[in-house]
Amino acid sequence: MTITDQSLDEAQAKKHALNCHRMKPALFSVLCEIKEKTGLSIRSSQEEEPVDPQLMRLDNMLLAEGVAGPEKGGGSAAAAAAAAASGGGVSPDNSIEHSDYRSKLAQIRHIYHSELEKYEQACNEFTTHVMNLLREQSRTRPVAPKEMERMVSIIHRKFSAIQMQLKQSTCEAVMILRSRFLDARRKRRNFSKQATEVLNEYFYSHLSNPYPSEEAKEELAKKCGITVSQVSNWFGNKRIRYKKNIGKFQEEANIYAVKTAVSVTQGGHSRTSSPTPPSSAGSGGSFNLSGSGDMFLGMPGLNGDSYSASQVRCPISLQVESLRHSMGPGGYGDNLGGGQMYSPREMRANGSWQEAVTPSSVTSPTEGPGSVHSDTSN
DNA sequence: CTCTATGATTCTAG
DNA sequence: CTAGAATCATAGAG
Numbered sequence: 001m002t003i004t005d006q007s008l009d010e011a012q013a014k015k016h017a018l019n020c021h022r023m024k025p026a027l028f029s030v031l032c033e034i035k036e037k038t039g040l041s042i043r044s045s046q047e048e049e050p051v052d053p054q055l056m057r058l059d060n061m062l063l064a065e066g067v068a069g070p071e072k073g074g075g076s077a078a079a080a081a082a083a084a085a086s087g088g089g090v091s092p093d094n095s096i097e098h099s100d101y102r103s104k105l106a107q108i109r110h111i112y113h114s115e116l117e118k119y120e121q122a123c124n125e126f127t128t129h130v131m132n133l134l135r136e137q138s139r140t141r142p143v144a145p146k147e148m149e150r151m152v153s154i155i156h157r158k159f160s161a162i163q164m165q166l167k168q169s170t171c172e173a174v175m176i177l178r179s180r181f182l183d184a185r186r187k188r189r190n191f192s193k194q195a196t197e198v199l200n201e202y203f204y205s206h207l208s209n210p211y212p213s214e215e216a217k218e219e220l221a222k223k224c225g226i227t228v229s230q231v232s233n234w235f236g237n238k239r240i241r242y243k244k245n246i247g248k249f250q251e252e253a254n255i256y257a258v259k260t261a262v263s264v265t266q267g268g269h270s271r272t273s274s275p276t277p278p279s280s281a282g283s284g285g286s287f288n289l290s291g292s293g294d295m296f297l298g299m300p301g302l303n304g305d306s307y308s309a310s311q312v313r314c315p316i317s318l319q320v321e322s323l324r325h326s327m328g329p330g331g332y333g334d335n336l337g338g339g340q341m342y343s344p345r346e347m348r349a350n351g352s353w354q355e356a357v358t359p360s361s362v363t364s365p366t367e368g369p370g371s372v373h374s375d376t377s378n
Numbered sequence: 379c380t381c382t383a384t385g386a387t388t389c390t391a392g
Numbered sequence: 393c394t395a396g397a398a399t400c401a402t403a404g405a406g
Contacts, residue, residue, distance in 0.1 A: 187402080188401070188402050188403070189402095189403080190402095232394095236394095236396075236397095239396080240396060240397065240398095243396095244397095
């Protein structure tokens with residue numbers, strides 16, 4: 001089935017002969033007649049242009065992402081899209097992070113456009129080719145303009161189906177890129193030491209009710225240089241993690257209890273009249289909200305008890321030093337009865353925000369593997 | 379590399 | 393909407 005030059009020549013010759021045949025005009029008119037009769041059936045299948053909603057969606061998205069928009073305003077279009085996506089710019093430092101994103105996006109855009117161009121070109125070539133063929137054939141058989149149109153639209157449909165695939169995969173690529181670069185989890189930065197300190201201070205001084213009000217959150221956010229929702233996240237994480245393993249946070253709690261204590265004694269009553277002011281500052285805030293204070297006041301003061309219990313009712317300034325001592329080496333430790341005794345129980349006694357604290361906290365052998373690690377148990 | 383700490387997101391329930 | 397819980401994905405220490 002090969003087409004050789006010779007066969008082509010032959011065909012041309014035959015065609016020419018046919019065109020010159022004396023019966024040709026008659027034949028042609030007959031064909032036209034027949035065509036006229038059957039022509040109606042063609043038209044019905046002509047109208048179907050619902051403008052695929054799917055395609056529109058894809059187009060809109062590509063446009064929104066700056067992939068499909070104005071071409072090489074490109075950088076700025078993408079930048080604008082990225083900026084818009086970041087929701088009004090939360091932090092000023094994300095321009096650097098986004099540059100990578102933008103370059104990748106530009107890459108996608110480039111590929112998309114070059115592919116699109118290729119498709120368009122191919123489509124046009126094919127269309128003209130078919131048109132030429134039809135024109136050629138129109139000399140030997142009747143070809144209505146309608147038919148040509150129909151042919152063209154069929155071709156265009158086929159090609160736009162391919163285009164749709166291109167758009168779809170481009171959209172996918174953009175989505176992946178977005179999730180890769182714009183997902184905050186992926187560019188997580190730890191808060192500054194100072195910010196963490198401020199947050200912890202608030203948390204442990206309001207341990208009985210660590211739910212900062214909106215105002216408090218705003219203030220904390222301002223103090224820490226983070227957003228309010230970050231503050232919320234932080235408290236959410238802190239509460240759940242603290243509750244989950246109080247033992248692990250014991251030391252931290254003490255540190256901050258001391259800190260607030262110190263600051264209060266030094267600065268006097270900086271925050272008077274807050275809901276839990278004096279108590280919170282002191283230490284009380286941490287544990288003794290309801291009746292729990294008693295709980296561990298009543299505790300036999302075994303040894304170190306150093307921190308919490310003692311600091312509750314001792315002159316704080318004096319305590320600080322000793323507290324530091326006791327905590328330093330690993331102090332509060334391990335198997336002291338103290339550790340075991342107070343922590344779980346008083347928590348529950350509070351009944352405050354964390355009722356179902358696991359009974360085992362420090363030294364629990366039954367804890368999940370790894371949750372309590374060596375230093376607490378021993 | 380592994381392992382833990384941690385900020386963020388997602389899901390569910392109220 | 394919020395809090396809690398689970399989970400993700402990274403930062404950072406070892």
